[in-house]
Amino acid sequence: MDTSKLRKSHSVENEAELQKDSDHDDGILSKMVNSTEKVGELKLKELPLVHQMKKKPENLDSAASHDYWVMGGPLGARNTVLRFRCSALSDPPVHPPAHELHMTYRTIQAETKLLSAVLHSHGMREVHPNIPDFNLLWTGIHPKPHLLKAMTPYQRVNHFPRSYELTRKDRLYKNIEKMQHAKGAKHFDFIPQTFVMPMDFRELCSSHYRHRGPWIVKPVASSRGRGIYIVSSPDQIPLEETVVVAKYIENPLLLDGHKCDLRLYVAVTSYDPLIVYMYEEGLVRFATVKYDSSGKHLWNPCMHLCNYSINKYHSDYIKSEDPDAEDVGHKWTLSALLRHLRAQGTDTSFLMQRIEEVVVKAILASAPPIISACRMFVPHPRNCFELYGFDILIDSDLKPWLLEVNLSPSLGCDSPLDVRVKSAMLVDLLTLVGLPTVDPMLRRANETRRPQSQLDILKKLNNYEV
Known part of the structure; x- marks a missing residue:
């Protein structure tokens, strides 16, 4: 079953800037609508869908397996993100990259049965709603401003403010x-x-x-x-x-x-x-x-x-x-x-x-x-x-x-048809969003240590000058 049916619509002045921010999107999406800021004069253009669901190779070595479940570069690299696939629901990977990196998600007042099944099958685990170290926050309500302000570059949340x-x-x-x-x-x-x-x-x-x-x-x-x-x-x-x-x-x-x-x-x-x-x-x-x-x-x-x-x-x-x-x-x-x-x-x-x-x-x-x-x-x-x-x-x-x-x-x-449509949509959405392959605990520790190490360097320089 082809699960890659998201098509793209955007309104931007500089296509090059958009391309720079969305490099990993191109593998799974095609442009649906090219709309200018002149709303009343929308021009629509269809381009072919470029990504097709492929059958999982049966004998994957470790490197190939990582390539199958991640995209954008080597595991842990800055631009590398998880690749989600429907096949994981029935045949989950043995050593998923998300599990090796201790990737986690939080939920708040949300319907999560299908979401949890998809995330768990790819190696992510759920953490308590109060824990700040997570890769994905999925909430059924609007996130509070203080939560948004505290987010790091590798974290994702499923709502915009004032949506x-x-x-x-x-x-x-x-x-x-x-x-x-x-x-x-x-x-x-x-x-x-x-x-x-x-x-x-x-x-x-x-x-x-x-x-x-x-x-x-x-x-x-x-x-x-x-x-x-x-x-x-x-x-x-x-x-x-x-x-x-x-x-x-x-x-x-x-x-x-x-x-x-x-x-x-x-x-x-x-x-x-x-x-x-x-x-x-x-x-x-x-x-x-x-x-x-x-x-x-x-x-x-x-x-x-x-x-x-x-x-x-x-x-x-x-x-x-x-x-x-x-x-x-x-x-x-x-x-x-x-x-x-x-x-x-x-x-x-x-x-x-x-x-x-x-x-x-x-x-x-x-x-x-x-x-x-x-x-x-x-x-x-x-x-x-x-x-x-x-x-x-x-x-x-x-x-x-x-x-x-x-x-x-x-x-x-509530029906097999729901499972078919919604699971395929959800895995494409999560791949599109791009969850960076980052261990949240290590990244948080590095971020909290960095200001102190810079301060230490300044102290050493000051002592030397004295």
Whole structure:
């Protein structure tokens, strides 16, 4: 199975500078989108994928084994990083480099079963959340500023500061609204008409008078469909708490009468310059109950919402038990959906191009405050990375709409298809991020000793001069 499906999107002025910072990325990634800072004039260019998963050689000597599990140079060298492979989950290496270097990871309030399996199979071990000597920090919440400021060049954390500018529904909408005013609404017309309650209640009522509902109501900081409901009138929305209210898209793309949406995995490895990757494989989630546009069943979440966490409890939900069955049941792969649409005559290349534009523009709209926070709190350019879960709805006219962006998208695996897609995505992400092959205890000791040794040298020089 080809696990190297991350493709690259970036917005930089100097390609040479980007190349200098990302030398080890070239072996596993190809460029997806080349976007300039003129957001309204995005130019897309596809290049071939260059890395293919290779079968592990059966008889590896020590040096060859290291080359198979690391990339960029000899073990322990400055630019050498771990190479992660799906094959390690079923056939872990006997002497993985990460084990020899005592490489470690920390987790904080995160879903870690799959992550831990991948890291342990490559020789890394988990340490207590309070231990400062680690190679990777994986957290389900935003890291505190003091933690970011204390990071060393070899350490990685899976969030940028202020990434909620993209993942909180109210902040996402406000950031896109700013770009609509600055660059023109036609260039950022990929979100439904949206209001933030209670402050926009009067504007919502005015819009409802002109266009009518229905409207979908979402908490600003929830995920997995929690707290979402649909109303036909603003009068049905309580004003005691902050919620986002968006125009409900009444003409979704239907497959066999069922509504569906896409979960796409997007990685950002830098905001300054902006470097974005989108994993080529994704998941397609189906509502369990066939869609009815009459408005009589607005109360039924299993008709209008496609979240797995909601539909899995319905008696008609079908879960595929075959990892190779990509178009069975209520969860498909993105590849299966695109094959289905191509068979119906759809230009899927153009569709994916439009989806990629949505992803890039949403990130560009939210980038300025994140860049400011990185300059303030992040000491080294490669400390932070982020995996986002983009939820996209395609309507009957094949127009993609951005529903929301998820912080820490679920890595839970409730089916063989989940394991196949998410494990392949995760190993590519970790290879892309580049975990330096560094013993964290030795590096920390060297860093703490260095100022003292320099001071000793100065003392000796002063004594000599006296």
